Amino acid sequence: MEMEASSTSPASGGTQAHSYPPLRSRAFHKFTQQNLPACKAQLTPAWVITIFLVTGVVFIPAGLIFICASESVVEIVDRYDIECVPESYRSNKVAYIKDNSISKNCKRLIKVPKHMKAPIYVYYELDNYYQNHRRYIKSRCDKQLLHGLKYKKTSLCVPEEYNNGLPIVPCGLVAWSLFNDSYSFIRETVNMKVNRKNIAWMSDREHKFGRNVYPFNFQNGSLIGGGKLDPNVPLSDQEDLIVWMRTSALPKFRKLYGVIEEDLEADEIIEVHLVNNYNTYSFGGKKRLVLTTKNWLGGKNNFLGVAYMVTGAFCIFLSILFALIHVKNPRPHGDASHLYWNRKSNAN
Amino acid sequence: MNGKGWDRVRTARLGGDGAAAGTTGIGSRRTGSVQLRQMSSQTVRLGRVQPQAPSHRTIYCNDRDANLMARFKVNSVSTTKYNVLTFLPKGLFEQFRRVANLYFLMISILSTTPISPVSPITNVIPLSLVLLVSLIKEAFEDWKRFQNDIAINSTPVDVLQGQNWETVPWRKLQVGDVVRIKQDGFFPADLLFLASTNPDGVCYIETSNLDGETNLKIRKALERTWDFLLPDKAAEFKGEIQCEQPNNSLYTFTGNLIIESQTLPLSPNQILLRGCSLRNTEYMVGAVVFTGHETKVMMNSMSVPSKRSTLERKLDKLILALFCGLFLMCLIGAIGSGVFIDRKYYYLGLFGNVEDQFNPSNRFVVTILTMFTLITLYSTIIPISLYVSIEMIKFIQCAQFINKDLHMYHVESDTPALARTSNLNEELGQVEYIFSDKTGTLTRNLMEFFKCSIGGEAYGTGITEIEKGQAERLGKKLDEVKRSDTAIHDKGFNFDDARIMRGAWRNERDPEICKEFFRCLAVCHTVLPEGDESPEKITYQAASPDESALVNAAKHFGFFFFRRTPTSVMVRESHVEKMGNIQDVSYDILNVLEFNSTRKRQSVVCRYPNGRLVLYCKGADTVIYERLGDTNQDIKRLTREHLEQFGSAGLRTLCLAYKELSMDVYEKWNEKFIQAKSSLRDREKKLDEVAEMIENDLILIGCTAIEDKLQEGVPACIETLSRAGIKIWVLTGDKMETAINIAYACNLINNDMKQFIITSETDAIREAEDKGDPVEIARVIKESVNHDLKRCLEEAQQYLHIAAQSLALVIDGKCLMYALDPNLRVNLLKLSLSCTSVVCCRVSPLQKAQVTSLVKKGARKITLSIGDGANDVSMIQAAHVGVGISGLEGMQAVMASDFAIAQFRFLTDLLLVHGRWSYTRLCKVITYFFYKNLTFTLTQFWFTFQTGFSGQRFYDDWFQSLYNVIFTALPVIILGLFDKDVSASLAKKYPELYKEGIKNVFFRWGVVAVWAFFAFYQSLIFFYFTTAASRNGHNSSGKIFGLWDVSTMAFTCVVVTVNLRLLMACNSITRWHSLSISGSILAWFVFIFIYSGVMTPHDRQENVFFVIYVLMSTFFFYLTLLLVPIVALLGDFLYLGVQRWFFPHNYQIVQEIHRDEVEGISRTEFLEIGNHLTPDEARSYAISQLPRETSKHTGFAFDSPGYESFFASQAGVLAPQKSWDVARRASMRTSKKTSPK
DSSP: OHHHHHHHHHHHHHGGGSOOOOHHHHHHHHHHTTOOOEEEOOOOHHHHHHHHHHHHHHHHHHHHHHHHHHHTSOEEEEEOTTTTSOGGGGGGHHHHHHOTTSOOEEEEEEEOOSOBOSOEEEEEEESSOOTTOHHHHTSOOHHHHHHGGGOOOOGGGTTSSEETTEEOBSOSHHHHTOOOOEEEEEETTEEOOEEOSSOSOHHHHHHTSOTTOOOBSTTOSSSOOSOOOOTTSOGGGOHHHHHHHSOOSSSSEEEEEEEEOSOBOTTOEEEEEEEOOOOOTTTTOOEEEEEEOOBTTBSSOOHHHHHHHHHHHHHHHHHHHHHHHHHHSOOOTTOGGGSHHHHHHHHO | OOHHHHHHHHHHHHHHHHHHHTTTTSGGGOOOSOOHHHHHHHSOOSSOOOOOOSOEEEEETTOHHHHHTTOOOOSOOOOOSOOTTTHHHHHHHHHTTSHHHHHHHHHHHHTTSTTOSSOTHHHHHHHHHHHHHHHHHHHHHHHHHHHHHHHHHTOEEEEEETTEEEEEEGGGOOTTOEEEEETTOBOSSEEEEEEESSGGGEEEEEOHHHHOOOSEEEEEOOGGGTTTTSHHHHTTOOOEEEEEOOOSOTTOOOEEEEETTEEEEEOGGGEEOTTOEEESOSEEEEEEEEOGGGSHHHHTOOOOOOOOOHHHHHHHHHHHHHHHHHHHHHHHHHHHHHHHOOTTOGGGOOSSSOOGGGOTTOHHHHHHHHHHHHHHHTGGGSOTHHHHHHHHHHHHIIIIIITTOGGGOBTTTTBOOEESOSSOTGGGGSOOEEEEESTTTTEEEEEEEEEEEETTEEEOOOOOHHHHHHHHHHTOOOOOOOOOTTOEEETTEEEOOTTTGGGGGGGSSOHHHHHHHHHHHHHSSOOEEESOSSTTTOEEEOSSHHHHHHHHHHHHTTEEEEEEETTEEEEEEOOSSSTTOOEEEEEEEEEEEOOOTTTOEEEEEEEOTTOOEEEEEEEOHHHHHHTBOSSOHHHHHHHHHHHHHHHHTTEEEEEEEEEEEOHHHHHHHHHHHHHHHHOSSSHHHHHHHHHHHHSOSBEEEEEEEEEEEEOTTHHHHHHHHHHTTOEEEEEOSSOHHHHHHHHHHTTSSOTTSEEEEEOSOSHHHHHHHHHTOHHHHHHHHHHHHHHHHHHHHHHHHHIIIIIOOOEEEEEEHHHHHHHTSHHHHHHHHHHHHTOSEEEEESOOHHHHHHHHHIIIIISOOOEEEEEOSGGGHHHHHHSSEEEEEOSSSOOHHHHHOSEEESSGGGHIIIIIIIIHHHHHHHHHHHHHHHHHHHHHHHHHHHHHHHTTTOOOOSSOHHHHHHIIIIITTHHHHHHHHHOOSSOHHHHHHOGGGGHHHHTTGGGSHHHHHHHHHHHHHHHHIIIIIHHHHHSSOOOTTOOOOOHHHHHHHHHHHHHHHHHHHHHHHOSEEEHHHHHHHHHHHHHHHHHHHHHTTOOOSSSOOOTTTTHHHHHHTSHHHHHHHHHHHHHHHHHHHHHHHHHHHHSOOHHHHHHHHTTTOOOHHHHHHHHTOSSOOOHHHHHHHHHHHSOOHHHHHHGGGOOSSSSOOSTHHHHOSOOOOOHHHHHHHHHOOSOTTOOOO
């Protein structure tokens, strides 16, 4: 600082000859002299308390709203993979599921706990199913799904690329393992209509699966992984496949099966006729049927609400804690005696 | 006598010796060839001497056809590193020598194999971006070099063709050509000096481009060639030169010139090196000997190994830790995959022929291969762009902040600070020990003749600053002596004593001895006079200011030295009895016995016009006293007393002595001298021995005392630095008294301190020395040093524990020599580390370096050396950071340094402001880089657990590849440039803040661990919150998210959070912070909108097609995007809040104290909005308008293997000089004396 003074005086005389620099160089001057205007962020106790308080005050009501929203959703989950195996096969479920001669039909009764307003979404839920396994996830060919047999470079699809020397459409493990349980719902002996259209994302239907691509040579091998496809329906209309092929992020996942377009009354008993085709027994996976309503937030998921609540509560707690500390034992703000070199000299 | 000043003398010797050697061939005065090798032994070499093949080259002068056979190199030089063809391979090779780049290259190669879960672009894109930036920088620098080469190679030069001078470009010059160089021109190649317009065939050259010395040197042509000056004469010159092969020794040359079957020996004295320039000579003619890359200066081109900062070495450890972390993560994942894989997951298609990586029958192979898979997957844990970012940050810090800081700009000498390397910025923030030279660093190196003692009588009435200081300490008040009207205050002369001024010495008791005194001053030196031969106008070219001060003093006493010829000096004497009778006397200089650091003296044998032969000698008191005859004990005793007085007044003393020689004694001795001088082996040693034979039985005349003034602001600066916890050691060649007094004067030592003095000036040692047995002396000194050290150490412990007193150690060079012995070193170190200041006096340059490395290696503390002279070079190079004082004269220290400043006091700014900021900023940058890459990679790691350890990637390839180089790149650079915890003035007001850097508070493992913990925490939040929230979270149409939806969501959260976290780490937020952070987040959204909006015809998996639009159509997206960053940052926020609340850093308290203050400078700026400028602004603008000749050639100089950067040349600031750079500057013809004003 003293240097500023000493070096300024001789220079100011010499610079008068220069014209004044343009604005830009003045900004540059601030840059080189590291004097850019800045706001100094300091996390003072008041700021800490305020920020925690505001977060808490915003988050707790938000969390409550989300929980309420979630609670308003009626969800019925029915695990059927064990009950749908006849008693005699319970010890060897794999044999049961692999034996084509045994009928796989199964009847389940579901009690509606509350009034369910249409639309009611039908999901199947699988567990311990690694749709995100690297070998599985890469075994598909998006170009083939769009262009069909014209597209030849399907090497990613191994081991489900060719069968009997002919290419498979759709190729790959993902399509091959298509889920093929089917459900039908009977309400007081009347078959309920399950709408199975429009269950996939529109972008998938319209841009990823070809309108003129038909299944070819599909599930013709010795090993059959899952569902078959109607060779006369183009892939863009095979919505089960489209849903299935949007691979899940986690090994436990739900996929949309269809939509029931009528309300269900409370305490009503729904009869579900299902065909238990899909093999989850060899790897110990669970199968569930889910019927659920929807609201603006989506399905039943308390997580967001709880997370908001907990975070908010935690913030409130912290702000109170800090406020108490601040009141009881305030830290003098900017107290020079806290500087350690001063502390030391005080001690002496 | 201070070693420094004397070191300067040796360069002047070149001239002096040249003069002596010039007489070669004139009868008995032949003094043999010049020993330039002596110089080279002390001068910092630019490179090693590489002896060429034993054969010699034969050059036919003026005969291009005859030279064709030999195929000499052309004179065009190329300093480029690459050409069009080699650029790519060579440039890439250089890049892949960096471990991080090599690592990413290997990962990239690995990711082209099917084993990799990610496509090659993931790693190739960041790598190629980094390489691209580096290669562009290389290409840019090389282009600059190339253009410079062209400019140099096409500089015109006059070549003799036929009978005329033809102007050709330098590159067309060939070996054997005869060229003409005009005044102030640069030599285009190494030339054999044939003739000049000066009488006696001499010319003057300036070698500042080679060694930084600005004093002129004399070169002398062989007498036989003096006539070849005019073109018609020169055309007749058909000599044949036989000489050594090109080599890089600047100071040697052996060869013969054969003219008309007459063989004449050549010495370096006839060689003019490329890079030097001609001075004070109208023009000269020479024959080309070495051209282009074979010139000595070009053969010296060698890059100096660059220093790496301590922080960077710590960074290496951090990277190593990351590698360990990477390995651990991969190991966990790989073992998991081996356990997981099973045929029961039939949907994975594990029947039949399965590739090895998923084959359940061989789980071990699965594990090994998955290991590689995961390495490619987690490669982002190593921050590839870290190095490039650091490089850019540091470079801008150097070029824009340090070099342009007005607080370090010295107006008087028009010298800004100069960062010669950008590697060490942050090292400046951690310096704990400063080793300072005294002369020229603490003091101004403006030598003023202040006092003297002649024949036992002390003269001079002035009072030095130090004496005033001493008096103040003792509470006395010294009255300022009234200056008499005889007082003269000239440059280098501040002396007043009516008894001897204005010829009054004639009335003194012994005027004869006064006469000898003045003659000795006027004759025994190596100064070159320049300019008009009148006392008012003449300027003296001296290697050291002491020399010119002494010659100047002689002038004021009436012995005006005004002309030097190679064989004599001319002195205008006004001593004759009658006043006003002035007489020019010419003294023949027969021999010059050079100064060197072992001799510590300089002698001249001269012959008076009347034939009287006298040897004049001046030198350090110790060496002179050893060589005095037995006569006149009184004078010896009185002079010694005076010496002590002068010394304690902080003056630099020199003893003068003379000796009459008889003709036959001299002749006999001269034979030996010539023999020694022409001997080929151990010449230096033999010369010393011969000199010893004649430098005895001297008669003491008296002594001189020169004041060396303290530099401005030194005491305040030292006080500030010591409050900052920096310990300052003074290493000086001066006498102990002088050194202690200077230490007092600049606040290093005060009366409250307990002083330990370890000196060799004890009775026991003196006694042993008198006996003269070297073994015995060594033993005695060693024992006494050992004893002293132990005693002092014990006392020191007591003082430290009981009294908490600060301690000071003073040790002299002789004791230091023994104390540095491996056995005693430990004690010395312990003792000196417990002292707050240490003064080492009478140390040699080597000892300076030894002491520096003792602390550097022994105590593992960060050291800084600061000095201005050639004798400080070794110390500057030995320390972690070398700082050179630039400005006054002499460039050697600056050339060896890492930073150059004009004044010692600028150290405050350099260390406390720039160093400290640099350190805190880089710590933040590094830890932040660590954090952001760890967080990102850990989310990927958590996902691995959900995928059966298959190594499936969580993110899209492009997300991963652009994460480091686009979405999080810029804000961290802005942080590294602009973050400012406390303002510059506060940093200087509270120097104690600097201690945080010394203790390395901001980059400890603890700090890293905290960041790692929060990276861990945040990554868990990112992964589990997004997956949990998206489990059933769909929109009202009931559709479900897939993997890519969830991962895009998670990535969005990561980018937003990581950028916001940076904002929390900032102390000051400028608009650049907000711009870059919001820009980075925006960049992500723009990218994902485009990326997921288009389908490409290329073969890519359309995983993320439409994903962002799907996400953004749901409430889930917005709710999660609000929740996750807040929860993730809650932990950091809590930590920062608690830390500041309960364990505040010092800088935080200072921030709080000065919270409401607008920074001083900016306030004035606010007031002066409009057309008015603050003086600072105006000045900086003025500086920016200054011509910067050096910058033209040095812009590309930042190319050492370290982290230098790219924009180097754009800055156009003074950049470091490399040896090839020297060559280039040397070759430029721009007038050196462009006035900046």
